[in-house]
């Protein structure tokens with residue numbers, strides 16, 4: 001059974017304009033997040049990502065549909081049940097949301113104090129968490145004395161204090177520079193791998209999905225328009241918006257403008273071949289072309305690695321008679337996806 005399961009979930013807000021139709025922030029979403037996943041949710045601003053997170057941790061009620069978290073139907077929970085549910089879900093935020101008047105130790109201790117643990121237990125647990133996030137030497141510092149990356153480490157320690165099964169990260173690295181982002185992502189990977197915590201990452205940055213997530217859902221206007229394994233979606237995105245996101249991180253796919261330039265600059269038919277690991281070898285493709293007597297030139301390309309699996313896109317200019325080229329492309333078509341620029 002998935003750890004988080006949404007079925008036909010909708011969330012509508014009243015429109016600010018009197019008499020206008022309500023805003024469908026979430027519109028018929030089905031989503032399954034398995035225990036142990038690092039599940040990325042990507043979409044442009046206003047797509048509904050933050051609303052989805054607020055529904056999963058029941059900070060707001062859904063308008064309709066079913067939301068099951070860790071075996072419990074969230075939409076019918078009492079206040080007491082909601083409090084218990086939220087104890088099992090940690091959250092980290094873009095702006096860290098730390099208490100500036102409390103020390104690092106006190107910030108991390110806060111959820112444990114709320115949960116009513118004894119002082120000695122709290123001390124032991126906080127020490128453990130400080131070691132885990134690598135901030136033991138900063139225990140008595142205040143948030144203002146920390147870098148952005150250190151603040152987010154405190155945020156992560158605080159979110160993990162009550163040993164939640166799920167960690168929701170809402171744009172958790174968006175306020176950090178690229179190097180610090182990588183450090184925080186590495187820590188989140190450790191949280192997933194070493195502590196077995198399921199992580200839901202909300203982001204508008206494809207780099208975050210690429211380096212952290214194992215699954216992803218792409219959102220647009222309140223709907224999930226595509227979801228699946230990160231490798232599958234990155235190597236063969238189906239929807240226009242997914243293609244745009246993927247193109248921000250994936251090497252080797254020429255943009256329409258670049259294709260126009262290639263077509264002008266090179267004689268012959270311009271064809272992009274897309275491979276995934278196991279599908280085909282480049283050598284096999286080149287051999288097929290050579291054996292058919294098609295003259296070819298590599299004009300654009302790149303190989304990508306997603307979690308140890310490779311896929312690539314090669315754009316070739318092909319010269320020869322059309323029938324011979326068509327025959328060679330049909331043969332290659334069984335090993336790679338062939339897209340021709342007309």
Ligand SMILES: Nc1ncnc2c1ncn2[C@@H]1O[C@H](COP(=O)(O)OP(=O)(O)OP(=O)(O)O)[C@@H](O)[C@H]1O
Pocket residue numbers: 013014023024025043044045046047048049050051052204
């Ligand atoms: N409390 C609210 N009242 C009215 N409309 C809301 C409310 N919260 C969100 N919305 C609307 O719902 C839609 C989705 O918003 P949401 O914040 O979930 O998107 P998002 O993908 O998280 O965007 P961002 O990355 O900018 O935060 C938007 O049109 C937004 O204006």
